[in-house]
Amino acid sequence: MIKVKNLTKIYKTPIRKTNLLADIFFRQYKEKTALDNISFEINTNELIGFIGPNGAGKTTTMKILSGILYPTFGEINVLGYFPFDKKPEFLKKISFISGQKNQLFWELPVTESFKLTKEIYQVNDSDYKKSLSNLIDLFNVNKLLKQPVKTLSLGQRMKMELINALLYNPQILFLDEPTIGLDIFSQSAIINFIKKYQKNFKSTIILTSHYLQDVKKLAQRIILINQGKIIYDGSLKKLTDKHSNKKIIKIILDCEIPKNFLEKINQQKISYKNNPPLLEIIIEKNKLSFLIKEVINKLSFQDLTIEDEPIEEIIKNFINNQSKN
Amino acid sequence: MKKLIKIFFLLTKTSIQSMLTHQIGVITFLLGKILRFIFYFSFLFFLLEKTKFLAGYNFNQAIIFFLTFNLIDIISQMVFREVYRFRQQVISGSLDYYLTKPYPIFLKILFGGFDVLDLITLIPVLILTAYFVFQIPNLLLINIFLFFFLFINGLLISTGFHILVLSSAVLTSEVDHSIMIFRDLSRMGAISMDIYKEPLRSILTFVIPIGIMITYPAKALLNLLNLQSIFISFLISFFFLFFSLKLWNLALKKYQSVGN
Amino acid sequence: MKKYFLYFKICLYQYFIYRINFIFWRLRNFLNIIFLYFLWTSINKTNSFSYTQDQLVSYIFLINLLYAIILSTRTEEIPQLIISGEIMNIITKPISFFKLIITKEIVDKLVNIFFSLIEISLLIFIFQPNFYFQKNIFSLIIMIIFIFLAIILSFFIDLIISFLAFWSTETWAPRFIFYIVLSILSGSIFPLDILPSTIYQLLLLTPFPYFVYFPAKLFLTPTNYSIISHLFIVLIWILITFFLSFIMWKRGIKNYSFYGR
Numbered sequence: 148m149i150k151v152k153n154l155t156k157i158y159k160t161p162i163r164k165t166n167l168l169a170d171i172f173f174r175q176y177k178e179k180t181a182l183d184n185i186s187f188e189i190n191t192n193e194l195i196g197f198i199g200p201n202g203a204g205k206t207t208t209m210k211i212l213s214g215i216l217y218p219t220f221g222e223i224n225v226l227g228y229f230p231f232d233k234k235p236e237f238l239k240k241i242s243f244i245s246g247q248k249n250q251l252f253w254e255l256p257v258t259e260s261f262k263l264t265k266e267i268y269q270v271n272d273s274d275y276k277k278s279l280s281n282l283i284d285l286f287n288v289n290k291l292l293k294q295p296v297k298t299l300s301l302g303q304r305m306k307m308e309l310i311n312a313l314l315y316n317p318q319i320l321f322l323d324e325p326t327i328g329l330d331i332f333s334q335s336a337i338i339n340f341i342k343k344y345q346k347n348f349k350s351t352i353i354l355t356s357h358y359l360q361d362v363k364k365l366a367q368r369i370i371l372i373n374q375g376k377i378i379y380d381g382s383l384k385k386l387t388d389k390h391s392n393k394k395i396i397k398i399i400l401d402c403e404i405p406k407n408f409l410e411k412i413n414q415q416k417i418s419y420k421n422n423p424p425l426l427e428i429i430i431e432k433n434k435l436s437f438l439i440k441e442v443i444n445k446l447s448f449q450d451l452t453i454e455d456e457p458i459e460e461i462i463k464n465f466i467n468n469q470s471k472n
Numbered sequence: 473m474k475k476l477i478k479i480f481f482l483l484t485k486t487s488i489q490s491m492l493t494h495q496i497g498v499i500t501f502l503l504g505k506i507l508r509f510i511f512y513f514s515f516l517f518f519l520l521e522k523t524k525f526l527a528g529y530n531f532n533q534a535i536i537f538f539l540t541f542n543l544i545d546i547i548s549q550m551v552f553r554e555v556y557r558f559r560q561q562v563i564s565g566s567l568d569y570y571l572t573k574p575y576p577i578f579l580k581i582l583f584g585g586f587d588v589l590d591l592i593t594l595i596p597v598l599i600l601t602a603y604f605v606f607q608i609p610n611l612l613l614i615n616i617f618l619f620f621f622l623f624i625n626g627l628l629i630s631t632g633f634h635i636l637v638l639s640s641a642v643l644t645s646e647v648d649h650s651i652m653i654f655r656d657l658s659r660m661g662a663i664s665m666d667i668y669k670e671p672l673r674s675i676l677t678f679v680i681p682i683g684i685m686i687t688y689p690a691k692a693l694l695n696l697l698n699l700q701s702i703f704i705s706f707l708i709s710f711f712f713l714f715f716s717l718k719l720w721n722l723a724l725k726k727y728q729s730v731g732n
Numbered sequence: 733m734k735k736y737f738l739y740f741k742i743c744l745y746q747y748f749i750y751r752i753n754f755i756f757w758r759l760r761n762f763l764n765i766i767f768l769y770f771l772w773t774s775i776n777k778t779n780s781f782s783y784t785q786d787q788l789v790s791y792i793f794l795i796n797l798l799y800a801i802i803l804s805t806r807t808e809e810i811p812q813l814i815i816s817g818e819i820m821n822i823i824t825k826p827i828s829f830f831k832l833i834i835t836k837e838i839v840d841k842l843v844n845i846f847f848s849l850i851e852i853s854l855l856i857f858i859f860q861p862n863f864y865f866q867k868n869i870f871s872l873i874i875m876i877i878f879i880f881l882a883i884i885l886s887f888f889i890d891l892i893i894s895f896l897a898f899w900s901t902e903t904w905a906p907r908f909i910f911y912i913v914l915s916i917l918s919g920s921i922f923p924l925d926i927l928p929s930t931i932y933q934l935l936l937l938t939p940f941p942y943f944v945y946f947p948a949k950l951f952l953t954p955t956n957y958s959i960i961s962h963l964f965i966v967l968i969w970i971l972i973t974f975f976l977s978f979i980m981w982k983r984g985i986k987n988y989s990f991y992g993r
Contacts, residue, residue, distance in 0.1 A: 158728055159728075174751075210568065210729055213572050214571065214572060215568045215571045215572065215727070215729060216727060216728070216729055217724070217725040217726075217727070231725075233571065233572075233577075235574040235575065236574075237574075238572055238573060238574035239574045241572065242572075243568070243569065243572045245565065245568070245569075248564070248565045248566070248568075248569075249566075250566065250569040252486050252489075252490060253490070254489070254490045254493040254494075255486060255489050255490060255493075259486055259489065260486075262482065263479070263482045263483070263486065266475070266478050266479055266482055267479055267573055267574060267575055268574065269475060295493075494902065496900065496902050496905060497902045497904070497905040500902070500905035500906065500908060500909055501905060501908060503909060504905075504908045504909045504912045507909070507912055507913065508912045508916075511912075511916040512916075515916070515921065515922060518926060518927065518928075519775065519922070519926070522926065523775055526774065526775055527774045644752060648753055648756075648757075649756070649760075650756060652760060653756055653759060653760055653763075656760050656763045656764060656767075657763065659767065660763065660766070660767045663771065666774075667770040667771055667773075667774040668770050669770070672766075672770075
């Protein structure tokens with residue numbers, strides 16, 4: 148469905164120095180390689196998470212796949228089309244949403260924007276009614292339909308944007324940071340919605356997000372981009388299992404930590420944080436059973452949790468390791 | 473085709489609805505435009521009362537030039553009002569959305585902001601024009617036909633200019649008011665090109681085709697054009713429009729978007 | 733004091749950061765002068781005005797220069813500061829808001845004057861017109877006094893229009909009307925005394941002619957002591973506009989509230 152081969156995108160930006168004359172007459176340009184020879188394939192009914200640091204190239208990739216930007220080099224095939232050509236048949240099958248950016252008519256109620264979308268994508272009346280009522284119910288926004296978009300909160304607006312984008316049932320949905328800046332309720336509502344939508348409609352969804360918990364919930368497969376290169380393409384679980392050998396143990400203590408416990412810990416060079424009554428220990432998996440035995444034998448505690456290393460840490464370390472090689 | 477017309481109507485409708493939420497602004501703008509027209513017209517009137525000829529034309533003839541300029545100016549603003557909002561759409565990222573919509577993008581960014589208010593100022597100008605046209609001695613039907621064709625031709629050139637403005641905003645969203653340069657240039661043709669000396673006159677008439685756009689329709693009415701000029705004017709407008717479209721396609725390829 | 737000098741440099745730099753924007757801006761001024769120059773030189777071939785060809789040419793160049801000195805302003809940026817709430821950031825700093833505005837105005841006027849002079853010189857070089865120069869020292873001194881008064885008057889009126897933003901989100905509309913009225917009644921297109929006498933006299937009671945037309949006229953025709961009455965009119969307008977802008981500022985800041993994004 149989506150085939151990308153040797154895609155490269157180079158930006159040219161002027162370098163601004165503080166010297167006035169140099170800037171006017173001897174302006175220099177800096178070439179930034181946003182995407183460096185990347186290749187990947189995406190099939191139907193996949194939900195892909197594009198992750199990576201800011202400026203890694205995620206949004207650039209999305210914009211090239213949806214036809215907004217022109218690639219410098221490379222072959223791109225989306226649903227059999229070259230996106231930049233912007234053939235109407237192609238555009239009717241995709242949807243592009245950018246978090247915090249607004250495409251609904253600001254001063255008017257959302258229904259006006261929906262009506263326009265219906266005409267643009269040539270949705271017939273019965274399909275439109277069905278889609279619209281389903282989506283409105285799913286998001287529970289029935290009461291908000293009559294007021295101007297500018298009076299809606301950010302979370303409500305994002306829901307409306309999603310409804311607007313899904314009215315015509317696109318085959319590919321590009322979501323660029325859809326939950327950025329949202330409160331936790333809106334965030335989870337949108338994430339749950341995306342999951343449900345994909346299950347029901349079997350569309351392909353490409354998502355970029357800095358909230359890795361969201362990515363974990365949704366994406367079966369992630370593509371990790373750093374400095375324009377793909378450094379990982381596969382399942383998120385495999386990545387975390389393979390590259391994290393740490394667990395975090397959080398203990399709520401009943402008493403002070405006995406000295407013999409601390410000695411043993413320090414002997415094994417295990418790192419910990421002590422904020423009484425909370426004791427946090429970061430430990431490699433192979434030492435886990437040893438530590439648990441020590442904890443049970445020597446400590447008196449109210450509560451004990453064993454967690455995986457947070458995804459953010461795993462990914463951060465992975466990226467750093469890759470950069471070093 | 474039917475779909476495009478329907479989309480155009482919806483875009484216009486939502487544009488008008490949005491405009492109506494700014495009532496004070498709308499009324500003030502209308503007032504300002506009417507005032508401006510009255511001022512300029514009275515100025516011309518006073519001027520030509522004291523001086524019998526302006527650049528070799530008498531009052532009636534000068535007024536025809538002035539009114540033709542106003543017609544093209546008002547109709548261009550009315551049809552292409554959306555271009556005035558374009559730079560904001562580029563820097564806010566809205567342009568990206570328009571690029572992914574399955575209809576010709578010019579329907580939105582060029583024609584999508586039809587300004588009904590300008591219709592209000594257009595009607596009195598049309599009436600005045602009709603009045604003064606029929607004051608022209610020895611007016612033949614052929615003159616009126618030529619006027620219409622050259623007027624359409626002028627609007628084609630205006631379209632080309634507006635596409636150039638759009639391209640400039642895509643290539644470098646630096647420029648704040650490139651559309652205002654177009655307005656200044658067109659105003660330079662308000663009282664015919666004959667006030668200018670060569671080579672400025674030729675440059676403004678043929679190279680930057682303001683002269684063809686604004687003064688040729690009036691000249692046709694006043695029987696001042698030969699066949700050769702008419703033919704050249706159509707040729708130039710065709711190439712000008714062609715060139716501006718090519719530039720637009722180039723601009724899209726160089727487009728870098730915001731917030732990457 | 734140093735902080736204002738630094739602000740001066742920053743403001744100056746902002747003009748040249750966007751090269752094409754700057755060129756287009758100056759081009760607009762250049763085109764405007766060309767248009768008026770050709771319009772009036774061709775009108776003047778058959779005229780019955782009280783001005784000679786030389787004087788009209790001088791008038792056009794002078795108007796352009798005076799526009800740069802008197803009417804150039806950056807106060808139109810104030811409404812945006814008010815509406816977005818940014819003005820609160822400035823007020824809460826140990827820095828005078830008005831001194832900042834005035835610094836920005838000075839930079840704006842200097843840039844406008846400098847490049848206006850270049851464009852006028854370019855035109856003189858290309859077209860080699862004859863122009864008239866006032867030799868009466870008294871007239872020149874009076875003209876300079878009126879220029880200063882005009883700068884102050886224009887500043888206060890600009891503030892009044894800008895402070896409307898405290899009460900309405902329509903920023904462009906009032907300024908639009910003002911500019912349209914100003915473009916005609918300030919004499920920037922034609923010398924105001926070609927209008928019929930009663931209209932002309934009435935106009936002289938409003939502040940508009942004093943921005944640009946009046947100082948220009950002082951350059952072209954020597955004055956007499958009837959100047960005193962006009963001096964009074966200008967001073968009264970300055971007082972009125974000063975008080976209005978002062979009251980608007982005080983009230984506006986007191987009742988200030990702005991909506992979240």
